[in-house]
Amino acid sequence: MSEDILNALVIVSNYILVPGLAYGSQLALGALGITLVYAVLRFSNFAHGDSMAFGTMFTILGTTWLQSKGVSLGPLPTALLALPFGIIAAILLCLIMDKLVYQHYRRQKSTPVMFVIASVGVMFITNGLVRFIIGPGDRSFSDGERFIIKAREFKRMYGLNEGLSIKMTQGLTFVIAIICMALLFWFLQRTKTGKSMRAYSDNEDLALLSGINPQRVVFITWVIVGALIAIAGVLYGLDKSFKPFTYFQLLLPMFAAAIVGGIGNPLGAVLGGFVIAFSEIAITYAYRKFLIYLLPEQYEPNGLMQLLTTDYKFAVSFMILVAVLIWRPTGLLRGKSI
Amino acid sequence: MGANVKTILTFGIMAVMLSAVGIMQSWSLALAITNMCLISAVMALGVNIQWGYAGLFNVGIMGFTALGGVAAVLVSVSPVGGAWQAGGLGILASLAIALATIATIVFIRSKLPPSRSRSWILFFVFVAGIAIVRWQYAPAVLAIEKFEPAQTGFLGGLGLPIIFSWFVGGLFAAGAAWLIGKIALGLRSDYLAIATLGISEIIIAMIKNEDWLTRGVKNVSGLSRPVPYEVNLQSSPWFHDLVEKVGGSSLPTETLARQQALQQMVIESSSIFVKLCYTGLFVIVLCLLLWLAHRAQKAPWGRMMRGIRDNEDAANAMGKNVTKRHLQVFVLGSAVVGIAGAMMTTLDGQFTPGTYQPLRYTFLVWVMVIVGGSGNNLGSVLGAFIIWFFWIEAEPLGQWFISFITSGMAADSALKLHLIESAAHMRLIFMGVILLMVLRFSPHGLLPEQIRR
Numbered sequence: 001m002s003e004d005i006l007n008a009l010v011i012v013s014n015y016i017l018v019p020g021l022a023y024g025s026q027l028a029l030g031a032l033g034i035t036l037v038y039a040v041l042r043f044s045n046f047a048h049g050d051s052m053a054f055g056t057m058f059t060i061l062g063t064t065w066l067q068s069k070g071v072s073l074g075p076l077p078t079a080l081l082a083l084p085f086g087i088i089a090a091i092l093l094c095l096i097m098d099k100l101v102y103q104h105y106r107r108q109k110s111t112p113v114m115f116v117i118a119s120v121g122v123m124f125i126t127n128g129l130v131r132f133i134i135g136p137g138d139r140s141f142s143d144g145e146r147f148i149i150k151a152r153e154f155k156r157m158y159g160l161n162e163g164l165s166i167k168m169t170q171g172l173t174f175v176i177a178i179i180c181m182a183l184l185f186w187f188l189q190r191t192k193t194g195k196s197m198r199a200y201s202d203n204e205d206l207a208l209l210s211g212i213n214p215q216r217v218v219f220i221t222w223v224i225v226g227a228l229i230a231i232a233g234v235l236y237g238l239d240k241s242f243k244p245f246t247y248f249q250l251l252l253p254m255f256a257a258a259i260v261g262g263i264g265n266p267l268g269a270v271l272g273g274f275v276i277a278f279s280e281i282a283i284t285y286a287y288r289k290f291l292i293y294l295l296p297e298q299y300e301p302n303g304l305m306q307l308l309t310t311d312y313k314f315a316v317s318f319m320i321l322v323a324v325l326i327w328r329p330t331g332l333l334r335g336k337s338i
Numbered sequence: 339m340g341a342n343v344k345t346i347l348t349f350g351i352m353a354v355m356l357s358a359v360g361i362m363q364s365w366s367l368a369l370a371i372t373n374m375c376l377i378s379a380v381m382a383l384g385v386n387i388q389w390g391y392a393g394l395f396n397v398g399i400m401g402f403t404a405l406g407g408v409a410a411v412l413v414s415v416s417p418v419g420g421a422w423q424a425g426g427l428g429i430l431a432s433l434a435i436a437l438a439t440i441a442t443i444v445f446i447r448s449k450l451p452p453s454r455s456r457s458w459i460l461f462f463v464f465v466a467g468i469a470i471v472r473w474q475y476a477p478a479v480l481a482i483e484k485f486e487p488a489q490t491g492f493l494g495g496l497g498l499p500i501i502f503s504w505f506v507g508g509l510f511a512a513g514a515a516w517l518i519g520k521i522a523l524g525l526r527s528d529y530l531a532i533a534t535l536g537i538s539e540i541i542i543a544m545i546k547n548e549d550w551l552t553r554g555v556k557n558v559s560g561l562s563r564p565v566p567y568e569v570n571l572q573s574s575p576w577f578h579d580l581v582e583k584v585g586g587s588s589l590p591t592e593t594l595a596r597q598q599a600l601q602q603m604v605i606e607s608s609s610i611f612v613k614l615c616y617t618g619l620f621v622i623v624l625c626l627l628l629w630l631a632h633r634a635q636k637a638p639w640g641r642m643m644r645g646i647r648d649n650e651d652a653a654n655a656m657g658k659n660v661t662k663r664h665l666q667v668f669v670l671g672s673a674v675v676g677i678a679g680a681m682m683t684t685l686d687g688q689f690t691p692g693t694y695q696p697l698r699y700t701f702l703v704w705v706m707v708i709v710g711g712s713g714n715n716l717g718s719v720l721g722a723f724i725i726w727f728f729w730i731e732a733e734p735l736g737q738w739f740i741s742f743i744t745s746g747m748a749a750d751s752a753l754k755l756h757l758i759e760s761a762a763h764m765r766l767i768f769m770g771v772i773l774l775m776v777l778r779f780s781p782h783g784l785l786p787e788q789i790r791r
Contacts, residue, residue: 044528101774113395113527114777117708120701121773127697128766135760248696252539255532303476311547318536322521325529 003160008293010162014151015285020278022170022239025177028273029232030250031257032184032266033225039201039264040221041102043115047122048229048254053130053247055090055230056237059083060134060141067143075145075168077238086234091226097122098222106218123248130244140241142169169239180231181270184224188266193220201264249314253280256317260324262331271332276317284310341788345716348784352723359731366606369613371730376620377682378722382706383627383715384674390713390787391640392667393647395531398518400699401538402672404545405514406507406679407689411495411558412551413503418494421485421550426493428478429550432471439467482550492553501564503680504623511676512669514541519665538700545691552689559688565615571608581607616685623681624719627674631715643667644789697766702729705773711783720785728772729765736764 030052037045062082072078101118148171151163188194193216200207200217208214233247240246257276261268286304295301308315324331356375360368381399388394442463450456483491514537522533546554571577581604582589589599634640646653646660654660683689702725710721728735740761744754776783 044531046531101778104778113393114781116395116528116531117704118774118777120704121770121777124697124701124705124766124770124773126770128763128768128770131763131766132760136763245695249539252532252536256536259529259532309547311543312540314536314539314543318533318540321536322533325525325533326521329525 004293007160007162008290010154010160010164011290011293014162014164016278016281018164018166018170020274020281022167022173023281024274024277025173026232026236026239026273027250027253027257027277028270029177029180029228029235030254031261031269031273032181033228033232034254034258035261035263035266035269036221036225036228038258039266040197040217041106041115043112043119044255046116046119046251047097047126049248049251050123050126050130050244051090051093051226051229052233052236052250053242053244054093054126054233055086055226056233056242056247057086057130057134058089059086059230059234060139060237060242062086063141073144076172077142077144077169079141079143079234079238080172083230083234086230087227090230090233091223093126094222094226094229095219098218127244127248134244136244138241138243140237142238144168167239169235173235173239176231176235180228184228184266187224197221252314253277253317256321260320260331262333265331265333268331268333275332276320279320280313280316283307283316284313341785345720345785348720349716349723352720352727355727366609366613369610369617371727373613373616373620373685374682374730375723375726376617376624377678377685378703378706378726379624379719380620380627380678380681381675381703382710382718382722383624383631384671384678385703385707386671386710386712386715386718387631387674388668388671389707390715390718391635391643391647391671392664393527394523394664394668394671395527396534396668396671397531397696397700397704398534398538398541399675399703400694400696401534401541402511402514402675403679403682403699404538404542404691404694405510406503406676406681407683407691408545408552409507409510409676410500410503410561410680410683411689413495413498413506414500414562415495415558416497418485418490418492421482421490421493424485425478425481425550428474428481429493432475432478435467435471435474439463439471442467479548479550487556490553491556492550492558499564500562500684501619503684504677507680508673508677511679512673515669515672516665519668523661523664523668535696535700538696542691542694545694552691555692557688557690557692561683561687561689563687564619564684565612568605568608568612571611572604577608577611578604620681623677627677628715628719631674635715702769705769707783708773709776709783711785711787713787714783714785717783717785717787721783724784725769725772728768732765732768733762736761736768739764 030048034045034048037043037048059079059082062085063077063079066072066078066082071081073081101122102115105114105118145168148166148168149164151165153163154165155161155163188198196207196212197217197220199210200212200214204214207217236247236250253276254273257272258269259272260275261270261272284306286306288301288303288305291301291305356368356372359371381403384402385396385399388396443460446456446459446463450459482493485491518534518537522530522537525533545552548554549556552558578600582600585603585607586600589596589603635643642653642658643663645656646658646663650660703722706721706725707718708721709725710719711717737758740757744751744757747754
């Protein structure tokens with residue numbers, strides 16, 4: 001009996017907990033970028049998903065180049081070494097687009113919706129560039145060791161029917177995401193520049209009055225956002241695979257994460273990322289095997305015991321978004337009020 | 339008056355460009371582009387009604403377009419008797435139970451005062467309703483999808499002429515818009531954008547996966563047409579006579595050669611004739627909608643909408659119910675988009691849910707509206723013509739551009755081959771650049787809104 005419970009727990013960890021932590025970290029990093037742009041530049045950046053694809057693309061190109069030189073990181077994916085290429089490319093993209101596009105509207109003090117439409121233009125260009133350079137196809141660029149824990153070894157070690165496997169990319173995603181978040185929060189809370197960013201986001205006029213240089217704040221924000229964009233994109237691509245259209249579609253869960261957590265609030269973006277990821281996975285998971293372990297034999301379920309098929313995963317993030325907007329419009333952690 | 343001259347001039351240039359395609363490439367292509375331009379114009383009109391009149395930022399155009407396509411299928415395909423027998427009753431029953439559940443929830447909400455116990459009762463009714471619906475729905479769907487899955491596997495439609503679907507498509511989109519508007523219209527502009535983006539993805543996911551309704555990704559092809567078929571035209575004597583009367587002078591005089599040349603000409607003109615029939619139908623719909631939209635904009639209703647758009651608080655203070663007006667204009671605009679969606683599926687002759695992509699069906703329409711001039715109906719029509727024209731013609735243009743750049747490279751250079759291969763993706767970059775240029779240097783579009791005082 002107790003073994004059944006253990007098996008059920010292993011199933012939950014294997015199919016919900018571990019993938020949820022990895023996917024949640026990726027969403028959280030993406031949502032952090034969205035929320036920072038919103039907090040400092042005050043608009044919803046529709047080009048975010050495609051910028052992620054842009055940064056990832058340069059990492060992939062760098063990875064291919066490094067592999068052709070025979071460089072590798074042993075058990076870790078080579079893409080980690082190539083990550084700086086992606087980060088620099090994404091930062092440059094953000095800064096150039098800011099200079100060419102957004103700066104004008106900032107000077108004009110345009111309405112947020114004008115920024116959003118401009119970001120749609122940036123989205124078209126970025127998307128076109130990615131497809132032009134690397135093509136619209138699916139590609140996987142992960143190498144090195146595939147697993148940290150293999151299901152078969154886990155079963156042998158603990159003598160259970162069910163195995164737990166943790167992919168290298170899942171472990172890496174989680175660790176890197178935690179490091180990035182820690183660095184970001186340290187930067188925002190402890191450094192003078194971070195404090196000036198928060199001040200600018202909180203009250204622009206007051207910040208200007210106390211001598212904060214707005215251009216510098218905007219510059220720093222895009223640098224951070226560019227780095228987050230590239231890291232989130234590369235981690236997602238390593239864990240699943242790289243396809244420009246999938247990155248565009250990530251826009252919805254990332255926005256949902258940022259809004260659910262409270263848009264403009266970095267801590268909220270992290271919370272929102274995990275909320276969205278876990279609900280998406282938990283609602284589209286088929287619980288049949290899990291219930292077979294837990295229920296007495298005569299109650300064994302016939303169906304898959306799946307609330308929604310995985311095709312409807314967008315519906316999950318959307319429903320959570322709507323529920324939060326109706327009952328708690330400022331998000332779970334209080335974000336910028338409406 | 340300057341504005342009128344500009345309108346005539348820009349539309350004239352557009353006509354010249356389309357004719358140039360006709361002369362330099364082929365008239366069949368020129369008409370094909372024109373037809374899609376007309377459909378895009380209806381879509382852009384719908385978006386302009388929402389954005390230009392009322393300032394609503396809807397990025398769920400794709401979903402409403404697809405709903406129009408669903409209408410085309412459900413109206414025109416003949417009903418599949420076997421599938422109805424297999425699971426029609428179950429589907430109807432689950433639909434009835436779903437409606438009854440909603441009615442119960444609405445009834446309880448209106449009768450009981452808000453309290454914790456009411457929330458629990460509502461929650462319980464909701465969960466029980468879903469459970470009963472699924473109990474009826476799942477076996478019915480299985481039975482329907484098992485019925486001749488290679489040919490049908492869905493319930494089919496009503497078997498009516500497809501032209502009715504243009505109206506029904508508008509109704510479908512309006513119904514969906516009402517539901518969505520009830521949930522999302524209270525939100526701030528960028529939240530509305532995210533919400534509509536999500537809903538359009540959900541609509542597409544449903545169409546792709548609910549095979550019993552629309553065959554999903556298995557597609558429905560061979561939809562009936564509102565216009566004659568080429569084969570029938572080629573075998574009908576009156577069409578031969580017509581072709582001979584119009585183009586007879588250019589034919590050779592010798593009998594045998596004349597016969598052959600005429601036969602060739604009949605085949606070519608039959609496809610042009612069919613496209614012209616579509617063009618005629620689309621022009622009628624576009625003109626009708628334009629006239630209605632124009633009347634609405636000029637009427638007090640249009641002035642009220644502009645008032646709400648420009649200053650919500652002031653309009654509210656004047657006693658205008660902003661949320662209600664927003665809902666109204668959201669429904670109207672979405673209905674127009676739904677009509678366009680049904681028209682497009684009619685023109686294609688098939689419904690392929692896999693081809694709906696937000697970049698093409700949502701954001702491209704937005705580029706049309708912004709480039710043409712938001713708030714100006716003729717402007718959005720012009721924008722639709724220009725943008726669709728370039729969307730199609732960007733491919734040859736991009737090829738030309740790339741071969742120009744790469745002309746100095748070696749013929750077998752990998753870079754050159756890659757560039758030529760991906761030239762098709764240049765059009766996305768073109769579109770982005772056009773949008774940003776117009777937004778920056780002519781933010782009111784090519785034909786700006788004309789405010790009548």
